[in-house]
Amino acid sequence: MVLSRIRNFSIVAHIDHGKSTLADRLLSLTGTMDAKKAVDQVLDSMDLERERGITIKAHTVRLLYRARDGQEYTLNLIDTPGHVDFSYEVSRALAACEGALLIVDAAQGIEAQTLANFYLASDANLAIIPVVNKIDLPAADVEGTRNQITETLDLDGTEALAISAKHGTGVPEVLEAIVARVPPPQGDPDAPLKALVFDSYYDSYQGVVVYVRLTDGRVRPGTRVLLMSNGRSYDVQQVGVFSPDMRPVEELSAGQVGYLTASIKRVADAKVGETITETARPTAAPFPGYRDAKPMVFAGLYSIEDTDYEALRDALEKLRLNDPAFTYEPETSLALGYGFRCGFLGMLHMEIVQERLEREFDLSLIVTAPSVQYKVLTTAGEVLDIDNPSKLPPPDRIEQMDEPYVKSSVFVPTEFMTAIYKLAQEKRGEHRSLEYHGKRVHIRFDFPLAEIVVDFYDRLKSISKGYASFDYELSDFRPSDLVKLDILLNGDPVDALSVIVHRDKAYEKGKALVEKLRGVIPRQLFEVAIQAAIGSRVIARETVKAMGKNVTAKCYGGDITRKRKLLERQKEGKKRMKQVGKVEVPQEAFLSVLKS
Amino acid sequence: MSPAHTEGGLRQTRPGSASADNPSELAPLSSTLADNPPESTELGFYVHVPFCAKRCGYCSFNTAPLEDGTMARYLEALHREIDLLGGIAWSSRVRLSTIFFGGGTPSLLAAEELGAVLARIRARFDVAADAEVTVECNPESVTRDKLAGYRAAGVNRLSLGVQSLDDSILPRLGRLHDARGARVAFEAARAAGCDNLSVDLMYGLPGLDPDGWTRAVEAVLDWEPDHLSAYGLTLDAGSLWGAAGVEGLPTEDTQIDQYWRLARAAAARGLEHYEISNYARPGRRSRHNQIYWRAAEYLAAGPGACGFVGRLRYANVKATPRYCETLAGGELPIASSEHLSKGQRLAERLILGLRTADGIPAALLETRLGGDARLRDLVERWRARALLVDVDDRVRLSEAGFLLSDALFVELL
Ligand SMILES: Nc1nc2c(ncn2[C@@H]2O[C@H](COP(=O)(O)OP(=O)(O)OP(=O)(O)O)[C@@H](O)[C@H]2O)c(=O)[nH]1
Numbered sequence A: 001m002v003l004s005r006i007r008n009f010s011i012v013a014h015i016d017h018g019k020s021t022l023a024d025r026l027l028s029l030t031g032t033m034d035a036k037k038a039v040d041q042v043l044d045s046m047d048l049e050r051e052r053g054i055t056i057k058a059h060t061v062r063l064l065y066r067a068r069d070g071q072e073y074t075l076n077l078i079d080t081p082g083h084v085d086f087s088y089e090v091s092r093a094l095a096a097c098e099g100a101l102l103i104v105d106a107a108q109g110i111e112a113q114t115l116a117n118f119y120l121a122s123d124a125n126l127a128i129i130p131v132v133n134k135i136d137l138p139a140a141d142v143e144g145t146r147n148q149i150t151e152t153l154d155l156d157g158t159e160a161l162a163i164s165a166k167h168g169t170g171v172p173e174v175l176e177a178i179v180a181r182v183p184p185p186q187g188d189p190d191a192p193l194k195a196l197v198f199d200s201y202y203d204s205y206q207g208v209v210v211y212v213r214l215t216d217g218r219v220r221p222g223t224r225v226l227l228m229s230n231g232r233s234y235d236v237q238q239v240g241v242f243s244p245d246m247r248p249v250e251e252l253s254a255g256q257v258g259y260l261t262a263s264i265k266r267v268a269d270a271k272v273g274e275t276i277t278e279t280a281r282p283t284a285a286p287f288p289g290y291r292d293a294k295p296m297v298f299a300g301l302y303s304i305e306d307t308d309y310e311a312l313r314d315a316l317e318k319l320r321l322n323d324p325a326f327t328y329e330p331e332t333s334l335a336l337g338y339g340f341r342c343g344f345l346g347m348l349h350m351e352i353v354q355e356r357l358e359r360e361f362d363l364s365l366i367v368t369a370p371s372v373q374y375k376v377l378t379t380a381g382e383v384l385d386i387d388n389p390s391k392l393p394p395p396d397r398i399e400q401m402d403e404p405y406v407k408s409s410v411f412v413p414t415e416f417m418t419a420i421y422k423l424a425q426e427k428r429g430e431h432r433s434l435e436y437h438g439k440r441v442h443i444r445f446d447f448p449l450a451e452i453v454v455d456f457y458d459r460l461k462s463i464s465k466g467y468a469s470f471d472y473e474l475s476d477f478r479p480s481d482l483v484k485l486d487i488l489l490n491g492d493p494v495d496a497l498s499v500i501v502h503r504d505k506a507y508e509k510g511k512a513l514v515e516k517l518r519g520v521i522p523r524q525l526f527e528v529a530i531q532a533a534i535g536s537r538v539i540a541r542e543t544v545k546a547m548g549k550n551v552t553a554k555c556y557g558g559d560i561t562r563k564r565k566l567l568e569r570q571k572e573g574k575k576r577m578k579q580v581g582k583v584e585v586p587q588e589a590f591l592s593v594l595k596s
Numbered sequence B: 001m002s003p004a005h006t007e008g009g010l011r012q013t014r015p016g017s018a019s020a021d022n023p024s025e026l027a028p029l030s031s032t033l034a035d036n037p038p039e040s041t042e043l044g045f046y047v048h049v050p051f052c053a054k055r056c057g058y059c060s061f062n063t064a065p066l067e068d069g070t071m072a073r074y075l076e077a078l079h080r081e082i083d084l085l086g087g088i089a090w091s092s093r094v095r096l097s098t099i100f101f102g103g104g105t106p107s108l109l110a111a112e113e114l115g116a117v118l119a120r121i122r123a124r125f126d127v128a129a130d131a132e133v134t135v136e137c138n139p140e141s142v143t144r145d146k147l148a149g150y151r152a153a154g155v156n157r158l159s160l161g162v163q164s165l166d167d168s169i170l171p172r173l174g175r176l177h178d179a180r181g182a183r184v185a186f187e188a189a190r191a192a193g194c195d196n197l198s199v200d201l202m203y204g205l206p207g208l209d210p211d212g213w214t215r216a217v218e219a220v221l222d223w224e225p226d227h228l229s230a231y232g233l234t235l236d237a238g239s240l241w242g243a244a245g246v247e248g249l250p251t252e253d254t255q256i257d258q259y260w261r262l263a264r265a266a267a268a269r270g271l272e273h274y275e276i277s278n279y280a281r282p283g284r285r286s287r288h289n290q291i292y293w294r295a296a297e298y299l300a301a302g303p304g305a306c307g308f309v310g311r312l313r314y315a316n317v318k319a320t321p322r323y324c325e326t327l328a329g330g331e332l333p334i335a336s337s338e339h340l341s342k343g344q345r346l347a348e349r350l351i352l353g354l355r356t357a358d359g360i361p362a363a364l365l366e367t368r369l370g371g372d373a374r375l376r377d378l379v380e381r382w383r384a385r386a387l388l389v390d391v392d393d394r395v396r397l398s399e400a401g402f403l404l405s406d407a408l409f410v411e412l413l
């Protein structure tokens, strides 16, 4: 294949600006997907993606396009997720491309992830084609959006394409622009094989399916390849492309994007960023490597049925095969028994993992309050990484505690500025800069990660009527005055409910927490006292009154079945309770801790 | 056993289409009863009368307004159903010890109509000479003459739906009588010779304060009924109030207070609190309802009626027109049925038996507890709080335990 007729590009944008919808149009225009058979957002193939209407994983597909110059081009498209939890997926995808379509919603304008993704693409030296989407919306402001592109991004807004991915308007021009404006890949098909792993997943039949971008050389079934970072060699079994399903081909060569299988057992053996070369003739210059996606929030995962511990471990192991971004290790809790401390990229990621465990493995889980990872310097001079509040050493053994901070961007219409500053103050934000972009402002804050992981985004959305957008990345650790807040039920501390908070917010937090718990802990035969305490000092208290009455007056006309079914349904609900001491605590109590 | 049924659970439901397009599909359901002889030779018999003059706000029963001609069609179908039930091979081997006309408003039946139904039952079944025969009556639909007619037809127990004696509350409930009418109906029943007479009351009603409740309870107790049922209001999903909500509900504390006021007043008059919602003079418990609470067997006839024979719980189709059609086609109108597994059977015996003051044999509870340490621990806590008490070799809930009973039942399932 001639390199000059290959184009490799990603579609990037803020969440929901229409990446996957545009991908649909490109697929059907090029005949890759029968337009009539197609479902919306075809590339969002996971159940969870379809249900939530969002992209979680990047998806790769090859399109064959006959351009207006009469030539047929191979276009390798990678659709990427917009949610901040998955921005590492975007960086990986970009590493396999020469160009990026940067989509901007004409009604929303530039938002936080538009900017973040723009920087990722321009840092990767890609040709960026700005595309203004959703021009069919009544609220669309195409000219205003072009101006924003010119002003905010270092791009020429007048060159932006104006399209409606939904209706197909302007989409043919997108294909032409890809051909004209994305440079063809460079590379030497006759040089030693050099391929970048930009994604992979585990398939129980074929082993690990490795997504590769070849810069040099060729690979075909039978080629003996070397994974350069771990020195292992494998015989390639199959190579192929996505169109959009996996389709084997004879060979992949320099400049192309596709997949290979080689009976690789674990995703960890073919990590993203890995360089694949020929064992017999290795390349001299491997790729610099790629840093692993680092978990940002940590939470305990426990099965409600104690007997499901083994099942949970198996499930975590299986899930991790395809999601190396999450981590787990065993832990024990006095309240909850044996479980695992898991690390996630963010709350959405955590929800998704939990949902997949419950759904695909039929487990009933308790997730404890999420925590970030603190650095604790002890009086003995050790530095501990603490991601579980109950592991925090007693105060007299702590010399200093540092907490992780993020650099963040908020985009918001000027009228909400005051509200945003108020929220930022509440969340211990430190203002960094402010830029006006027409009717919108771009504010940069530094935040303690702990303040923004849980409900910050929802709060931001609600105070800005949905107009604010938010992006962040981890920056550094800073010393902070932190304390451990314990929760006691009828006098007994419940380790799984402990949280680490800033001293100035401890009282307020403790109060909010016990109130919240009073709302979720059901009434029991006896009164339940809920207390929040720092050390031995109780700072807030609520009680759940003893159950007064819980009775079915009558079994009508001998309809016993109905009565039994009602009770059976209640019993199903009760399964999701965990007995902590004598008190029954529902699943959601543990998560509610940070959302107060 | 019919292959169409699944052990312990899966409930088979008759396909939704109104007419029996495919009668062969229905056959397994109606032959179900025939294939499931009862374990006991004594059965109860429940007859559902699915009509009321007007629906009450809190009511979710299977009932509808009475329209022209529907009563006659219903009665024709009911007679046919009694024939079909009586035609089952094992029917000749059982004896009916109770017959209960519930509703709806059974007292909408004229004495002759009711008499004809009873006569049909007697023609098809062996009815015990001392059988308890109850009819639920609404005060506005009875007269001394009608009740005398019922009695002549063999009715020996009446249950009068009084609900409240507050003339500002009764219309809000959607009831058609007033306090005076209730009293008149009670007197009429006595005058007609009824010596086993029950009154239904409700508490936890919107607008009902504790003193109002005490007045109603005392007034009714002054009438000296043989039996008193008092139901705490629940907002059922299928009722008007359940759907639309209702104003002025008393607080939980008030409802609990009302429960205790009633319990104390009834005890002071020598009535025995023999089931969560039921009180009786010695020897005047409802024999029919005790069949339910003992998880014993009973047949059922009428739209939506539920029966239990062998290990089979079944329910008739609810809609009266379909009920009539199915019977016109010569089929028993069974809509769904379920074979109880051993575990379900045990659970039912526990949760029904514990509704009563007789409780359950301690050994039965022991069977359920088995090696379940958590449940055993929980039951011990009920004992420690005197919610559950041991009486010889039986276990029962105390009056305080009755109030919380569902919290235990859900664990015992
Ligand atoms: N009116 C209109 N709606 C559009 C257009 N393009 C996309 N949408 C809608 O916008 C919503 C989001 O579209 P997606 O294609 O899933 O967006 P995305 O950028 O892939 O979202 P993430 O993958 O979650 O970041 C969907 O409801 C689409 O139907 C358009 O041109 N016009």
Ligand code: SF4
Binding pocket: B051, B052, B054, B055, B056, B059, B060, B061, B063, B103, B104, B105, B138, B161
């Ligand atoms: S409560 Fe009784 S009278 Fe009122 S509608 Fe229901 S069945 Fe009829």
Ligand SMILES: [Mg+2]
Binding pocket: A019, A020, A021, A044, A054, A055, A079, A080, A081, A082
């Ligand atoms: Mg998408």
